[in-house]
Amino acid sequence: MEIFKGDKIFDFMGKSKFFISISIILMLTSYVLLATKGLNYGLDFKGGTLVQVKYEKNAPISKIRDSISKDSEFKNATITKFGSPKEVIIKFATSSSSVKEDTGDKIRTLLKGTGDFKIRRVDIVGPKVGGELREKGLLAMVLSILAILVYVAFRFEWRFAVASVAALVHDVSIALGAVALFHIDVNLDTLAAILTLMGYSLNDTIIVFDRIREGIHETKRYDLFHVINDAVSKTLSRTTLTSLTTFFVVLTLYLFGGEIIVAFSFTLLVGIVVGTYSSIFVASPLLKWFGFNIEDFKRKVVQKDKAKAEKKKMREMYERGMV
Amino acid sequence: MHKSRWNYRVIIFIFTMIVGIVLSIPSFVPSINGPKIKLGLDLQGGLHMLLGVEVKQAVKSKYKSIASSIKYFTDDNDIVIDNLRVDKKDVSFTLLDNSEEKNLDNMLSKIKGLVVNKDKKLNYKITLTKSEIKKTEQYAVNQAVDTIRNRLDQFGLSDPTVAKQGSTDVLVELPGIKTQAQEQRARKLIAKAAHLQLMAVDEKRADQVYNMSNQEAASYGDVILHGAKNSKEEYLVKAVPILDGSMLTDARVGFDNMNQPVINFTLNSEGAKIFGAFTAKSIGKHLAIVLDNKVYSAPVIRERIGGGSGQISGGFSVQEAHDVAIALRSGALLAPVKLLEKRSIGPSLGAESIRQSMIALISGFVLVVLFMISYYGYAGFIADIALVVNLFIIIALMALFGATLTLPGMAGIVLTVGMSVDSNVIINERIRELLREGKSVAVAIEKGYANAMSAILDANITTLIAAVILYAYGTGPIKGFAVTMSIGILASMLTAILGTHGIYQSLMPIIERAKNLKIWFGIKVK
Numbered sequence: 001m002e003i004f005k006g007d008k009i010f011d012f013m014g015k016s017k018f019f020i021s022i023s024i025i026l027m028l029t030s031y032v033l034l035a036t037k038g039l040n041y042g043l044d045f046k047g048g049t050l051v052q053v054k055y056e057k058n059a060p061i062s063k064i065r066d067s068i069s070k071d072s073e074f075k076n077a078t079i080t081k082f083g084s085p086k087e088v089i090i091k092f093a094t095s096s097s098s099v100k101e102d103t104g105d106k107i108r109t110l111l112k113g114t115g116d117f118k119i120r121r122v123d124i125v126g127p128k129v130g131g132e133l134r135e136k137g138l139l140a141m142v143l144s145i146l147a148i149l150v151y152v153a154f155r156f157e158w159r160f161a162v163a164s165v166a167a168l169v170h171d172v173s174i175a176l177g178a179v180a181l182f183h184i185d186v187n188l189d190t191l192a193a194i195l196t197l198m199g200y201s202l203n204d205t206i207i208v209f210d211r212i213r214e215g216i217h218e219t220k221r222y223d224l225f226h227v228i229n230d231a232v233s234k235t236l237s238r239t240t241l242t243s244l245t246t247f248f249v250v251l252t253l254y255l256f257g258g259e260i261i262v263a264f265s266f267t268l269l270v271g272i273v274v275g276t277y278s279s280i281f282v283a284s285p286l287l288k289w290f291g292f293n294i295e296d297f298k299r300k301v302v303q304k305d306k307a308k309a310e311k312k313k314m315r316e317m318y319e320r321g322m323v
Numbered sequence: 324m325h326k327s328r329w330n331y332r333v334i335i336f337i338f339t340m341i342v343g344i345v346l347s348i349p350s351f352v353p354s355i356n357g358p359k360i361k362l363g364l365d366l367q368g369g370l371h372m373l374l375g376v377e378v379k380q381a382v383k384s385k386y387k388s389i390a391s392s393i394k395y396f397t398d399d400n401d402i403v404i405d406n407l408r409v410d411k412k413d414v415s416f417t418l419l420d421n422s423e424e425k426n427l428d429n430m431l432s433k434i435k436g437l438v439v440n441k442d443k444k445l446n447y448k449i450t451l452t453k454s455e456i457k458k459t460e461q462y463a464v465n466q467a468v469d470t471i472r473n474r475l476d477q478f479g480l481s482d483p484t485v486a487k488q489g490s491t492d493v494l495v496e497l498p499g500i501k502t503q504a505q506e507q508r509a510r511k512l513i514a515k516a517a518h519l520q521l522m523a524v525d526e527k528r529a530d531q532v533y534n535m536s537n538q539e540a541a542s543y544g545d546v547i548l549h550g551a552k553n554s555k556e557e558y559l560v561k562a563v564p565i566l567d568g569s570m571l572t573d574a575r576v577g578f579d580n581m582n583q584p585v586i587n588f589t590l591n592s593e594g595a596k597i598f599g600a601f602t603a604k605s606i607g608k609h610l611a612i613v614l615d616n617k618v619y620s621a622p623v624i625r626e627r628i629g630g631g632s633g634q635i636s637g638g639f640s641v642q643e644a645h646d647v648a649i650a651l652r653s654g655a656l657l658a659p660v661k662l663l664e665k666r667s668i669g670p671s672l673g674a675e676s677i678r679q680s681m682i683a684l685i686s687g688f689v690l691v692v693l694f695m696i697s698y699y700g701y702a703g704f705i706a707d708i709a710l711v712v713n714l715f716i717i718i719a720l721m722a723l724f725g726a727t728l729t730l731p732g733m734a735g736i737v738l739t740v741g742m743s744v745d746s747n748v749i750i751n752e753r754i755r756e757l758l759r760e761g762k763s764v765a766v767a768i769e770k771g772y773a774n775a776m777s778a779i780l781d782a783n784i785t786t787l788i789a790a791v792i793l794y795a796y797g798t799g800p801i802k803g804f805a806v807t808m809s810i811g812i813l814a815s816m817l818t819a820i821l822g823t824h825g826i827y828q829s830l831m832p833i834i835e836r837a838k839n840l841k842i843w844f845g846i847k848v849k
Contacts, residue, residue, distance in 0.1 A: 001698045001845055052672070097661040099374065099514035102507060104667065119503065120669040129373060129664040133798065140796035144789045151788060155781055189731055192793065192801050196738065196808070199789035203742075203782040207749065210778035238752045245694060245748075246741035249687035253737050256686060258679035261734060268738075 003240055009233040013225045016285035023170055023282050026274075030177020039176065042185035042263075043091070043123055045137070047130035051090045051107050052082060052121035055114075059088045063114045071110055083259035087120075095124045137191045141172075144195060148202060156209060157297060163286040164205045167278040171201045171271060178270040184263045193267035200246070201275025205283045208235050212284065217301075222294045228284045236280070243276040328832070332825025339817060340712045346719035358722040362498075363729030363803055366677050368670030369498040370506050374467075374513070374660040376491050381463030381658035382456055383411055389434065389449065390414045390563045395597060396430050407544060407563060418445040460491070463657040468493050471660075473653035474512050478646075492663065501670055508646070516615045516659055517650035519568035519588070521598065521633070522548075522560040524609035524621055532559040551617040551637050558618045560611045565601050567655075570594030574651035576644045577634075584644035585636040588651060595631025603627035614647070680733035688714075688740050695744060699751050700845040705826050706747035709818040713743050716814040717807060726810075729803030739811030742786075746819035750775045751844065758848045764834050768827050772820075779820060787812050 012019075043050050053059070061079055068074045068090060077092040096103050104122040111117060125133075145165055153161035172194055179186060211231035219227055250272060254265035349357030364371050390409045393416065397404050402423045407416040418427060424445065431439050436455025440448040451459070464487060471493060472485040480499035488494045495513065500506045525545045528535070532547060540547050540559060550556030573589040590598055602610070602624050611621040612635055619637040639647065692710070695703030717736060721728060754771035762770065787809060794805035827834070840848045 054671075097663070099372070099660060099662045100511050102510065104503065105507065108503070118669065118671070120672040122665065122667045124662065124665040126375075126663040128375070136796045136798070140792050143796070144792045147788045147792060148785055151785060152781075188798070188801050189734075189804075192731055192797070192804050195789050195793050196804075199786035200742070202785045202789075203745070206781045206785060207778045210781060214774075234756070235752075238748050241698070241748045241752075242742075242745040245691050245744055246738070248690045248694070249737055249741035252687040252690065253680075253683040253734060255683075256679060257683040257734070257737075258676060260676060260730060261680070261683075264731065264734060 002237070004233075004237045009229055010236070011229055012232050012281065013229050013285060013288065016281070016288075019281035020285060023278070026177070027170060027173050030173045030180075033177045033180045037180045037183075039180055039186045040183050041134075042187040042190075043125050043130075044187040045130050045134045046093070047095055047125045047127040048091060048093045049095050049103050049125075050121070050123040051104060051119060052087065053090065053107075053111065053117050054087045054120050056086070056116040058085045059117075060114055061088060064088060064090070064111065067110050067112075067114055068107070071106065074107075074110070087259075095126050097126055133188065137188070140191070140195065141198075144198060148198075152206070152209075156213060157292075157300075159287055159290045159292045160209050162290060163283050164202060164209065166286055167205050167283040168198050168201060170278050170282055171197060171274045174274045175267055175271045179263075179267055182266070184266055187263060189261070189264040190267050193264045193271065197268055197271030197275055200272065201278060204239055204243070204275060204279035207238065208232055208279055208284055211235050212287070216294055216297060219294070224288055224292065224294050227294065228288065232280060232284055239276060239279060243272055247272050328829050330825055330828045332821050333829045334825070336712070336818065336822035336825045339716060339822075343712060343715035343719045346723060347715050350718055350722050358725070360718060360722045361725060361727045362673070362677075363727045363732065364496060364498055364666070364673075365668055365730045366673045366728065366733075367498055368501065368668045368673040369496065370500045370509065371497075371664075371666040372495045372510075372513075372662060373488065373664035374471075374493045374495060375663045376464045376467045376493060376660055377658045378460035378463050378491055379411075379658075382451065382459050383409075384657060385451065385459050386410070386412075386414050387563070388567070388569070389437070391566070392434065393431075394563050397427070399600070400426065402427060409562065412450065414447075414449045416447050418447060421445055464491055464493070466654070466657050467660060470654050470656055471495060471513050474515075474649055475509070477649045477653065478509065478512055480509070493660065500667070506667060508642075512646050512650060514660060515647070515650040516656050517568065517647070517653075518615050518655045519571060519635075519651060520564040520613040521566050522564045522611045522613050523601075523605065524611050525559045525561055526608055529559050529609075532557045535559065548611070548613060548616060548618050551614070551619045554617075556618070558611055558621060560613070560618075564613075565610075566590070566594050566597050568651060569655065570597070571651060574648045576641070576648050579634075579636055583636065584639050584641045585634050586639070586644055586648050586651065587632065587634050590631035590633070592631070595629065598631055598633075599627055599629045676730050677733075680730065680737070684733065684737050684740070687737050691740055691744055695747070698845055700841065701843045702747075702751050702754070702845065705823050706744050706751070706819065708826070709747065709815075709822045710740065710744055712822065713739070713811065713814045713818045716818065717810050720810050720814070721807070726806050727803055728807070731801055732803035732807040735804045735807030736811065739808065739815065743811060743815035743819055745782075746775075746779045746815060747823060749779055750820075750823070755844055755846050758840065758844060758846065761848075764837075764840065764843075765831060768824075768831075768834075772824050776820075779816075783812050783816060 059081070065079050068077050068079070073094060074092055077090050079088055079090050081087065082089040090107065103124060104119050108119055145168060149161045149165050152164050175194060175197060179190065184190065208231055211234055212227055215227040215231050247269070250265050250268045253261060254269060257265055346358060349355045350360040386409050390407055393414070394407060403419040405417045405419055408414070418424060428439070431437060431449070436452050438450045438452055468485055468487050475483040475485060475497070480497055482498060484494065484496040486494045497509060500509060525543065528543060528545070535547065537547060544562055545559050546562045548558050548560055550558070570590050570593055571588055572591045575587050577585050577587045579585045605624050606626060608624055609621045610624050612619045612633065614635060619635050692707045695706050699706065714736070717739065750771055753775045754767050757767035757770055790805045790808040790812065794802055794809065797805055834843055837843060
């Protein structure tokens with residue numbers, strides 16, 4: 001089976017303005033969404049309490065609300081269905097800092113008479129921990145971007161690094177925009193999804209860049225347009241295939257993985273689509289836009305090789321005892 | 324190009340496959356002994372807590388114990404002092420007996436880490452040095468970790484984890500907790516300060532206690548404490564205790580003559596000496612037995628009590644008495660702990676998460692396997708073999724290193740399934756390209772691997788960088804995700820790159836003889 005037959009080369013660069021405009025529009029939309037709707041920070045980052053209750057029959061949400069609000073501490077609790085109609089999540093912004101006293105017990109007492117139920121999960125995150133987790137999360141994101149930047153600059157050239165990081169920023173922005181649009185709770189697992197998507201999308205981009213690097217070494221012409229089109233076309237079936245297999249797998253996770261993992265898999269699903277798009281249509285044209293020049297690159301490579309050869313020669317001379 | 328059927332790549336691959344399968348068997352079959360994969364709390368249910376130690380309180384009680392020492396010393400040597408007072412940041416008193424100044428200063432200089440200030444009227448003000456305060460705070464955290472661990476070990480739960488986190492936090496993980504009642508008992512046991520104090524009742528003013536404010540009591544150097552059984556009962560006791568639980572060596576549950584559970588405690592020799600001296604001097608007076616700032620009883624001292632043993636009685640249930648005894652034996656918490664984070668997961672929820680993620684894992688796996696075979700033919704099948712071995716290696720390594728499998732960790736494995744075939748996709752595409760160019764199969768395979776290598780390495784290393792950073796800055800379950808991702812990536816280099824290459828090399832004579840390469844690589848070659 002083959003998706004993209006043989007040696008066909010597509011003209012990606014010729015339409016790069018069109019693709020990049022789409023990206024810019026999507027990014028701007030995402031920023032508007034993030035600015036207006038904002039991210040819906042969940043328990044991990046905001047602190048608070050979450051109680052997951054499962055009923056034998058369908059959960060009587062209005063009854064639960066009435067019973068809970070008898071205690072003024074829980075007046076502002078939100079009660080939402082979780083996965084099945086039998087299961088609800090009760091959330092409120094306060095968190096008890098006493099080790100002995102338990103919110104779960106209080107809720108259990110309040111809920112008496114609403115039916116047969118089981119408390120399956122109680123999460124309490126204090127304000128200090130929430131703040132710390134948020135800081136650490138942000139730090140992890142910034143550090144990964146920096147580390148990746150350094151690695152790619154070392155393996156390729158700085159413009160490659162900047163282009164791949166620009167593609168990353170593109171992917172993360174749009175994925176976060178989707179998270180804001182669909183009111184997904186942002187928790188630690190969403191952060192993990194974002195970091196995974198960064199690694200993943202970078203994977204794609206690097207494989208294209210690797211081809212470009214190879215193309216530069218092989219080409220006799222100094223035509224970056226041609227080299228990029230050739231590289232993206234040649235990696236096209238690999239990019240699509242891997243994206244498809246990963247997409248399938250994450251889709252099964254999204255569909256069957258249970259409510260707890262929905263935020264994670266949703267973010268990743270969006271990320272895979274956007275990441276694939278950016279690797280094919282965005283990252284490589286950026287190279288050209290950043291003023292990458294084959295002649296310069298080759299000259300530098302030749303210089304590097306020369307320096308290496310010189311060193312080798314020196315060493316050989318040294319080893320033969322001539323210096 | 325001629326290669327023998329056996330080559331080092333395929334031998335390494337088969338070896339890791341066998342090791343991977345053998346080491347992962349114990350994780351699948353519970354009855355077989357061996358390294359098993361540890362399930363995280365989110366998968367097996369249990370209690371996770373992050374506790375903050377209130378280190379300022381430890382400093383305060385340090386001041387209190389300094390005051391106790393001063394009181395004992397001055398009483399013992401008949402030195403008259405007045406206004407002995409413990410504040411948050413110092414201990415102060417006035418020495419009335421100026422002939423004893425040297426004697427007292429000599430004693431104070433023996434206590435480490437003190438700064439002694441006094442004016443001409445011999446008003447003393449004693450503070451701790453900064454380094455001593457820091458030491459006290461650190462000691463309080465370490466002591467909290469040890470104490471909580473001790474208590475939980477005696478409680479009889481399976482593998483409790485108690486570890487220091489950051490500078491003032493304690494991480495507690497209790498996988499054995501299955502019910503709400505168990506959880507509550509464990510939490511109470513952890514939080515119990517178990518601070519035993521033997522205190523003198525202020526006999527002069529005891530009958531005015533119900534009309535006294537806390538400030539007024541403080542002005543006499545007293546505190547008002549409430550009864551344990553009846554919280555309306557009030558006792559006026561001297562704020563500086565005679566001795567405290569740090570001098571306790573043992574505490575056991577016993578029964579009194581009414582067959583009510585009591586706790587019998589024993590003091591060490593120093594404690595016994597102090598207690599003996601005090602009781603000898605105080606015959607006819609009341610002694611308050613105070614646990615965690617509640618008065619359990621205040622009996623009259625009838626005679627000097629030597630031997631250093633005592634009893635706490637006052638309406639415990641047997642279970643409570645048992646837990647209090649554990650707490651007393653394992654020592655008091657120098658500083659109270661407060662809850663910073665708690666996650667308690669019922670076992671049924673954990674089981675459900677395992678089931679759901681297994682469904683996702685299996686269906687994702689089947690999809691990928693079928694897709695690879697239908698797209699690449701035998702080449703896809705070879706990639707699938709590598710994928711299966713990869714999964715075994717992940718499980719084996721996690722079991723071997725005692726890594727914990729969490730729900731995000733399961734997601735990491737599912738993701739690895741998708742990503743580890745990526746290396747084979749890259750390689751196969753390269754091989755196809757070379758075949759299209761008209762290269763021979765042997766050349767196409769060898770060159771295909773060579774050409775694909777730099778891309779695969781760069782791609783895997785960058786993903787690994789992200790995973791390592793995730794591990795370093797992630798917490799709890801997220802760390803589990805980073806672990807499975809990293810192991811998955813590393814294992815995939817072994818299976819998907821080295822392993823499949825070895826398989827091709829072993830099969831080379833067969834592939835070269837094959838007339839129809841479409842079965843092998845999924846494309847027609849002229």
